[in-house]
Amino acid sequence: MNMDEVLNEALKLYKPTEEEEKNLSNLAEKIIHQAERYSSSYPSIRKITIEGSLAKKTWIKGKEEVDIFIHFNPEVSREEMEKQITELGFKTLDDLDGKPRLMYAEHPYVEGRINKVVVNIVACYNVSPPNWLSATDRTPYHTRYILDNMREEARDSVRLMKAFMTCCGVYGAEIKVRGFSGYLTELLILYYEDFNKAVEEISRWRPPIIIDIAKHYSSLDEVSKLFPNQPLIVVDPVDRYRNVASAVSxxxxxxxxxxxxxxLKSPSIRFFKPKPRVFKRAYIKRIMKNRRIVGLSFRLSKWKPPDVLWGELRKSEEAVKNTLKRLGFQVYRTDSWTDEEKICLILCEINDDKLPYARLHQGPPAHHPNSLEFIEKWKNHPERLAGPWIEDSRLYVLRAEQITDVKKLLRREIQEGRVSIAKGLLEDVKKGKIVTSIEDLMKDGKLKAYVNEFIEARLPFI
Amino acid sequence: MNMDEVLNEALKLYKPTEEEEKNLSNLAEKIIHQAERYSSSYPSIRKITIEGSLAKKTWIKGKEEVDIFIHFNPEVSREEMEKQITELGFKTLDDLDGKPRLMYAEHPYVEGRINKVVVNIVACYNVSPPNWLSATDRTPYHTRYILDNMREEARDSVRLMKAFMTCCGVYGAEIKVRGFSGYLTELLILYYEDFNKAVEEISRWRPPIIIDIAKHYSSLDEVSKLFPNQPLIVVDPVDRYRNVASAVSxxxxxxxxxxxxxxLKSPSIRFFKPKPRVFKRAYIKRIMKNRRIVGLSFRLSKWKPPDVLWGELRKSEEAVKNTLKRLGFQVYRTDSWTDEEKICLILCEINDDKLPYARLHQGPPAHHPNSLEFIEKWKNHPERLAGPWIEDSRLYVLRAEQITDVKKLLRREIQEGRVSIAKGLLEDVKKGKIVTSIEDLMKDGKLKAYVNEFIEARLPFI
Incomplete structure (x- = not known):
């Protein structure tokens, strides 16, 4: 297939039909209708609108989402607004059997799910730029900017780009992904005109990349000083002080x-249809024969919003990695996974499941008053293997490692509070299991696909 | 025993009797007599003298040595002097059945052994300070300085200090030891008056230490600038530009x-009577059970002066250590040994006799033109375990280590010339053996004591 054929094929997979568009719009109308029944009793609510990919007509199949924005009078306090959006959101979604949950981004919103479609009921202040009072106040202006500036035909390019990004695992600004938001994707298509040109330009990117669509600044130098150390800077057309790409790692x-x-080198539909490889147990047993994994598997005692959970999980992953290094292991790579409901897993591939038999133990310089004490202590110490000897000016002994097993060591470090696990996960982690057997992990059906991915660690598009 | 009793006891061990003094003097006279029979036919020889510890009457039992100095006319070329001292030395010692050998310090001298006494026949130029033409020209002035300045009673202190230093392994300026020369020991006793005071002062040393006995300089700052980065500076009374202690590590x-x-904390005769501990084979087997040693053992194809050999051996030891580290081993400590005749051994204690199964292999940054090539190369590479993945901006794969055995790895690195073994030893090393078994090494009776010492690595006075 040539490029055009691939993109046509991809559009068939991702572009919603007219009927599907209609159904989603109808669902949105129904939710607004329901919300309006309650909003009349909240005098601070000014209006209710549809925002996001539905409003902009850039959504793709499999990522249906309805974003309902409730616009509040700017004089209402943040606290009051949060209280009201929670009440209104829960009532509206409960009525529609939407299983509402309170979510926190920068401020709370209510998420539900109706006929498998994610529905967000979000509060914003009814303000004009640049008088933002909360993070979501910009969203209606983002919607309007895209609607005002994007040609009808460019919407397919947005859909292709969202699908392409999804398949290579970079779509989504949430902490789990640290990738590209829908609005950012739309801006890239606006800036580069269509999918083909965008892919060509992106293929030549060499970070840092700076894009200032609305020409808020006269020079890119000025932009780069304003947003230091960011690999991708896309100045928000509706807010010159915001980098739309700040979440992108x-x-x-x-x-x-x-x-x-x-x-570009070899266009193929496989960039839009990733096949997760799931291996046979025997194959995994063979390729893992010499490899060493240590994992921390634990259950969540209570639900929390995914962005909070992933943030805590990444922090804990880093802490486990640093602990293993401090103990003396080589850590080749680490990753985490959660079903966002019950199960969490932190995995590390390491050089060995045992520490070496010994380690160098440095004492004081020979001329230091404590050096005699050091020698007295070590000369017949049960952990002494060799020494004390002098190297440069310091005393050393070779000391036997008492505990070498990675499971025991990691367990001890966690129990004794020497691993900076995120506070919100610490109790669950303490009750968790430390595993070194991939086969044990594979027994859990939910984990299987993820564990496969971890073993391979291959970029999804290769 | 109190301090005085210990020192009396030590003197009994080390102070030669009058008869022993007489015998050594007689031997020296005999050698001079023999040398003079030849020197008459060398018109550039001005005189022949006895120097060193025999002349200064500071020698100790077990370290008998006769230093005969042949003083040359300063107008004789270096080359001619070297030729003549070699001829004269060989003839003189051959006549006395002294098994002469040509040795190199800064310039050549001839060493022999008569009735187990080491005899050195050394050339110097007959010059006055500071018109030195060669390194040995100062020696007759050192002898005179000590004879002129040292009280009779201080000689016993010198003997005690030499014995004390010998027993703790720091006596001798040769490369093997990198410790204190006889002249340096004498100067320390001159400076601190007697053994007790010297030990007390030394116990409080905190490097760098600067001693300027003859007050050549008005401030110690001046001295320290002249001899930078030296832990011990003792300005030579006969040459203000020379640090007598420059060899001390x-x-x-x-x-x-x-x-x-x-x-000082607990005076004991054991500081003058070290007992080398030799362990039973079963004990060694037990304590070495988990420990990992790799050794390079080789035979010398030709004899060379010890200072040359030890220099090459230390350089090669450092090279082996660096190679093991580069390969991925932890090296806890290293040492070398040679009988100075046939056998050499370099020993390293390491964390494991195998490398881990894998290592991280870093590729180019993702935006680099070579990154596609890297991915193509690695995606189905037989050594690939996981990856390629991106970390920060670079590509990585986890690569299987093909050879993990330390013996095979070290053998390969040596054969392929990637270990900076001293040139003079390279061919012998290539024909040598790489050993990982302490028991194999212990089979060689000559090595046994040294291997014991290496296993213990304990300061000798503890």
């Missing part, structure tokens, strides 16, 4: 660049 | 400080 940025280069 | 300096502190 260097890793995900690089991944998109590489995927674009690969795609 | 920081390690040996610290060792003497520690030994002095220990001795």
């Amino acid at each position: 260097e890793e995900k940025l690089c991944r998109l660049v590489l995927a674009s280069r690969f795609f | 920081e390690e040996k300096l610290c060792r003497l400080v520690l030994a002095s502190r220990f001795f």
Whole structure:
């Protein structure tokens, strides 16, 4: 297939039909209707609108989402607004059997699910730029900016780009992904005109990349000083002080660049249809024979919003990695996973499941008053293997490692509070299991696909 | 025993009797007599003298040595002088059945052995300070300085200090030891008056230490600028530009400080009578069960002066250590040994005799033109375990280690010339053996004591 054929094929997979568009719009209308029945009793609510990809007509199949924004009088306190959006959201979604949950981004919103469609009921202040009072106040202006500036035909390009990004694992600004938001994707298509040109430009990106669509600044130098150390800067057309791409990690940025280069080199529908590889147990047993994994698996005692959970999980992953290094292991790579409901897993691939038999133990300099004491202590110490000897000016002994097993060591460090696990997870982690057997992990059906991915650690588009 | 009793006891061990003094003097006279029979046919020889510890009457039992100095006319070329001292030395010692050998310090001299006494026949130029033409020209002035300045009673202190230093392994300026020369020991006793005071002062040393006995300089600052980065500076009374202690390593300096502190804390004859501990094979087997040693054992294809050999051996030891580290091993400590005739051994204690199963292999940054090539190369590479993935902005794969055995790895690195073994030893090393079994090494009776010492790595006075 050539490029055009691939993109046509991809559009068939991701572009909603007219009927599907209609159904989603009808659902949105129904929710607004329901919300309006309650909003009349909240005098601070000014209006209710549809925002996001539905309003902008850029949504893709499989990512249906309805974003309902409730616009509040700017004079209402933040606290009061939060109270009211929670009440209104829960009532509205309960009526529609939407299983509402309170979510926190920068401020709370209510999320539900109706016929498998994610519904967000979000509060914003009814303000004009640049008088933002909360993070969501910009959203209606984002919607309007895209509607005012994007040609009808560019919407398919947005859909292709969202699908492409999803398949290479970089779509979404949430902490789990640290990738590209829908609005950012739309701005990239606006800026580069269409999907083909965007992919070509992205394939040549070399971070840092600076894009100022609305020409808020006269020079890119000025922009780069304002947003230091960010690999991708896309100045928000509706707010010159905001980088729309601030959530994008260097890793995900690089991944998109590489995927674009690969795609241009050999366009294929496989960039839009990733096949997760699931291996047979015997195969895994064989390839893992010499490899060493240590994992921390635990159950969540209570639900929390995914962004909070992923933030805590990444922090804890880093803490486990640093602990293993401090103990003397080589850590080749680490990753985490959660079903966002019950199960969490932190995995590390390490050089060995045992520490070496000994370690160098440095004493004071020979001329230091404590050196005699050090020698007295170590000369017949049960952990002494060799020494004390002098190297440069310091005393050393070779000391036997008492505990070498990674499971026991990690367990001890966690129990004794020497691993900076995120506070919100600490109790659950303490009750968790430390595993070193991939086969044990594979027994859990939910974990299987993820564990496969971890073993492979291959970029999804290769 | 109190301090005085210990020192009396030590003197009994080390102070030669009058008869022993007489015998050594007679031997020296005999050698001079023999040398003079030849020297008449060398018109550039001005005179022949006895120097060193025999002349200064500071020698100790077990370290008998006769230093015969042949004084040359300063107008004789270096080359001619070297030729003549070699001829004269060989003839003289051959006549006395002294098995002469040509040795190199800064310039050549001839060493022999008569009735187990080491005899050195050394050339110097007959010059006055500061018109030195060669390194040995100062020696007759050192002898005279000590004879002129040292009280009769201080000689016993010198003997005690030499014995004390010998027993803690810091006596001798040769490369093997990197410790204190006889002249340096004499100067320390001159400076501190007697053994007790010297030990007390040394026990308080904190490097750098500066001593200027003849007050050549008005401030110590001036001295320290002239001899930068030296842990011990003792300005030569006969040459203000020379540090008598330049050969002393920081390690040996610290060792003497520690030994002095220990001795003062609990004076004992054991500081003058070290007992080398030789362990039973079963004991060694037990304590070495988990420990990992790799050794390089080789035979010398030709004899060379010890200072040359030890220099090459230390350089090669450092090279082996660096190679093991580069390969991925932890090296806890290293040492070398040679009988100075046939056998050499370099030993390293390491964390494991195998490398981990894998290592991280870093590729180019994702935006680099070579990154596609890297991915193509690695995606189905037989050594690939996981990856390629992106971390920060770079590509990585986890690569299987093909050879993990330390013996095979070290053998390969040596054969392929990637270990900076001293040139003079390279061919012998290539024909040598790499061993990982302490028991194999212990089979060689000559090595046994040394291997014991290596296993223990304990300061000798503890």
